[in-house]
Amino acid sequence: xxxxxxxxxxxxxxxxxxxxxxxxxxxxxxxxxxxxxxxxxxxxxxxxxxxxxxxxxxxxxxxxxxxxxxxxxxxxxxxxxxxxxxxxxxxxxxxxxxxxxxxxxxxxxxxxx
Amino acid sequence: xxxxxxxxxxxxxxxxxxxxxxxxxxxxxxxxxxxxxxxxxxxxxxxxxxxxxxxxxxxxxxxxxxxxxxxxxxxxxxxxxxxxxxxxxxxxxxxxxxxxxxxxxxxxxxxxxx
Numbered sequence: 202x203x204x205x206x207x208x209x210x211x212x213x214x215x216x217x218x219x220x221x222x223x224x225x226x227x228x229x230x231x232x233x234x235x236x237x238x239x240x241x242x243x244x245x246x247x248x249x250x251x252x253x254x255x256x257x258x259x260x261x262x263x264x265x266x267x268x269x270x271x272x273x274x275x276x277x278x279x280x281x282x283x284x285x286x287x288x289x290x291x292x293x294x295x296x297x298x299x300x301x302x303x304x305x306x307x308x309x310x311x312x313x314x
Numbered sequence: 315x316x317x318x319x320x321x322x323x324x325x326x327x328x329x330x331x332x333x334x335x336x337x338x339x340x341x342x343x344x345x346x347x348x349x350x351x352x353x354x355x356x357x358x359x360x361x362x363x364x365x366x367x368x369x370x371x372x373x374x375x376x377x378x379x380x381x382x383x384x385x386x387x388x389x390x391x392x393x394x395x396x397x398x399x400x401x402x403x404x405x406x407x408x409x410x411x412x413x414x415x416x417x418x419x420x421x422x423x424x425x426x427x428x
Contacts, residue, residue, distance in 0.1 A: 232414065234414070234416075236416075241420055242418075242420060243318075243405050243407075243418030243419055243420050243421055244359075244405070244407075244416070244418045245418070246414075246415050246416065249414050249415075251414070257414075259415060260415065289357065291359060293359075293416075295414075301347065301409070302347070302349070302361065302364055303409075303416055304361065305351075305358070305359035305360075307357070307358055308357050308358070308359075310357075
């Protein structure tokens with residue numbers, strides 16, 4: 202257990218609405234990540250953070266933004282949700298102080314109708 | 315992005331027997347990490363095993379072991395004495411040294427039969 206929680210765990214929303222997912226960690230890890238999981242694709246990196254206010258894009262960042270104003274919280278925002286963003290979203294941290302082994306939160310299932 | 319290929323979408327094994335999952339990857343890097351993650355029906359992603367590319371010795375964790383063939387870019391996972399709780403999807407993943415982008419294969423669903 203790497204002390205990672207995600208909220209909400211499930212969410213159903215409508216196309217065009219803004220959505221924010223929260224990742225919270227309790228162990229002061231510097232690196233945090235957001236992934237999405239879709240059938241046939243494994244997990245794909247959306248955005249990551251290497252410190253407070255330090256973020257960068259991943260493989261599938263279009264339509265997503267992130268913010269990290271505190272070490273413990275990493276927020277993922279869908280400014281205007283689309284049906285293609287229906288997915289399971291995972292937050293992760295690197296536990297060794299650098300870009301190494303990643304540990305995952307429990308996931309958030311998001312459905313955009 | 316690095317390419318990670320898991321060629322077996324599904325596998326089935328009898329309880330107490332052994333199953334081997336294949337994974338190949340494509341990279342020109344010399345320093346990197348390889349991982350196997352397990353995702354049971356609960357959806358939680360659980361780290362199973364980690365291998366550093368510069369280490370020739372294959373990693374083991376209890377009933378889980380890998381066969382790391384660097385020249386062949388192959389990283390297979392062996393599950394020995396399979397248990398019902400091993401039923402899950404297994405993902406192979408690649409991470410370049412000093413990079414942040416973990417690249418995953420599409421996964422292999424393993425079903426352990428009683």
